[in-house]
Amino acid sequence: MSAAILHVPDEQRDRYLPGVLAVAASEQQRAQSQMIHHEAEFFTRYYGAGGDTCVAVLAGRVVAYALLATPERLHAIWTPRAARLGLERGRCGCVVQVAVAPEARRRGLATALLERLRDVARARGLAHLFATVAPDNVASVRTFERSGFRRFELATVYSEQVVRALFHGRLEPVESVQ
Structure with missing residues (x-):
């Protein structure tokens, strides 16, 4: 059985939020986890003008999620980097988090969520x-x-002062997306 990859509409946020929180909690409890801990309110930011949430659902349960920040919610660390790369900040977003439940790993769900x-x-x-x-x-x-x-x-980024590899991805225009 394959997972359904869904974009969560704003009006269905409450339906999927408990599953997103459960996946985040399972990741944060792993001894080797490097995920920054966030309260539930953090996850509600990525709806509406602030961003988007996508989930992978398997057998009726959220087993993975990905969060997108829009320019309105883009973290301040990206402003100078966008300028340095010659990018218009208003056309930039950020993949804030991608997490997959331990039992659902190695199935391509993170790749499907990013797509x-x-x-x-x-x-x-x-x-x-x-x-x-x-x-x-x-x-x-x-x-x-x-x-x-x-x-x-x-x-070294964020208020937590964690070392991170920073990535940039260019998106093709909407017209070329099938």
């Missing part, structure tokens, strides 16, 4: 996506690279 998130970003008129990944998270680094992102910097 869906890229489609959603294109539909919003975005031309570029940024992302941060723990540099020693080999599986995530490979997933982003296979999904068309390129690593352009290693930096």
Whole structure:
């Protein structure tokens, strides 16, 4: 059985939020997890003007999710980097988080979620996506690279002062998306 990859409409947020929180909690409880802990309110930011949430649903249960920040919600770390790359900040978004439940890993769900998130970003008129990944998270680094992102910097970022590999992905125009 394959998972359904869904873009969660704003009006269905409450239906999928408990599953997103469960996947995040399962990741944060892993001893080797490098995910920054966030309260439930954090996950509600990525709806409406602030962004989008996509989920992978298997047997009626959320087993993975990906969060997209729109320019309105884009973290301040990206403003100087967008300028340095010659990008219009208003056309940039960010893949905030991608997480897959341990029992659903190695099935291509992160790749499928990134593909869906890229489609959603294109539909919003975005031309570029940024992302941060723990540099020693080999599986995530490979997933982003296979999904068309390129690593352009290693930096200490966010208020948590964590080291992350910074990625940039260029989106094709909406007209070329099938």
